[in-house]
Amino acid sequence: MLTHINENGEAVMVDVGGKEITVRTAKAYARIKMKPSTLEALMSANLKKGDGLAAARLAGIMGAKKTNELIPLCHNIPVDKITVDFERESDCALGIYVNAKCTYKTGIEMEALTGASVAALTVYDMCKAIDREMVIEEIKLLEKTGGKSDYHREG
Numbered sequence: 001m002l003t004h005i006n007e008n009g010e011a012v013m014v015d016v017g018g019k020e021i022t023v024r025t026a027k028a029y030a031r032i033k034m035k036p037s038t039l040e041a042l043m044s045a046n047l048k049k050g051d052g053l054a055a056a057r058l059a060g061i062m063g064a065k066k067t068n069e070l071i072p073l074c075h076n077i078p079v080d081k082i083t084v085d086f087e088r089e090s091d092c093a094l095g096i097y098v099n100a101k102c103t104y105k106t107g108i109e110m111e112a113l114t115g116a117s118v119a120a121l122t123v124y125d126m127c128k129a130i131d132r133e134m135v136i137e138e139i140k141l142l143e144k145t146g147g148k149s150d151y152h153r154e155g
Contacts, residue, residue: 019105024146028112052126060084063118
């Protein structure tokens with residue numbers, strides 16, 4: 001059963017008024033592939049536009065905080081913490097990890113996913129002058145805790 005659809009098939013915002021306030025966390029991931037020379041320039045903060053990772057970290061945090069303005073049926077939740085970290089996965093791939101935490105009646109998965117998405121898009125923007133072949137390959141939820149159930153992606 002989809003929670004954002006009413007009995008008439010119309011989109012609705014879920015009523016979280018009766019839910020219990022709990023600590024909720026989520027971890028999301030994005031990967032962007034690029035030329036090895038692009039990744040080297042990004043990792044060494046040697047881009048014409050400036051420090052690409054610093055810009056992507058701030059953009060990821062800002063994107064997560066504005067999720068309810070971007071995704072129509074998301075609640076405006078009080079965000080306790082957001083972190084954005086980067087990992088060089090190979091000579092041509094960057095992993096982006098966003099951890100989000102709130103103490104509220106509904107989860108923070110969409111904030112983590114939005115943060116990862118915006119951070120990946122910002123990496124693309126910061127590097128596009130030297131590499132238009134970049135590909136954002138995947139964006140996925142890795143885990144969530146709190147509320148009715150926990151989730152941990154296998155593998």
